Amino acid sequence: MKKKTQPFLKGPALLALARRKAGSLGIDPSKHKLVELVHLVQQREGHCACFRRQRECQQRACCWQASCGATMRD
Numbered sequence: 459m460k461k462k463t464q465p466f467l468k469g470p471a472l473l474a475l476a477r478r479k480a481g482s483l484g485i486d487p488s489k490h491k492l493v494e495l496v497h498l499v500q501q502r503e504g505h506c507a508c509f510r511r512q513r514e515c516q517q518r519a520c521c522w523q524a525s526c527g528a529t530m531r532d
Contacts (some may be wrong), residue, residue, distance in 0.1 A: 466524035475521065479503075496522055 467475055476495045477487035483502040487495055497507035500522075508515070508528075515528035523530065 466521065468525050472522070472525050 473492055476492055476499060479499045480487040480490070480495050483499060485495070485498050485502065490498065493510055496509040500507045500509060505517075509522050509526055510528075512526075512528045514531050515523065515526065516531060517523065518530060520526070
């Protein structure tokens with residue numbers, strides 16, 4: 459069975475995704491701006507809070523990558 463991949467989002471769609479994920483993880487999305495919210499979600503999901511903090515990234519399947527700004531590398 460093929461694994462379903464998440465589309466890469468930007469703008470309002472990205473914020474909506476961050477709020478949805480945060481809510482499902484018990485984080486109040488109304489108390490945080492986008493970058494902080496993504497960091498909290500990343501941490502709760504067991505990832506490093508790297509959104510918009512790194513110049514390069516190897517996480518090609520990351521749902522935040524389209525708005526992160528990091529250069530993708532192998």
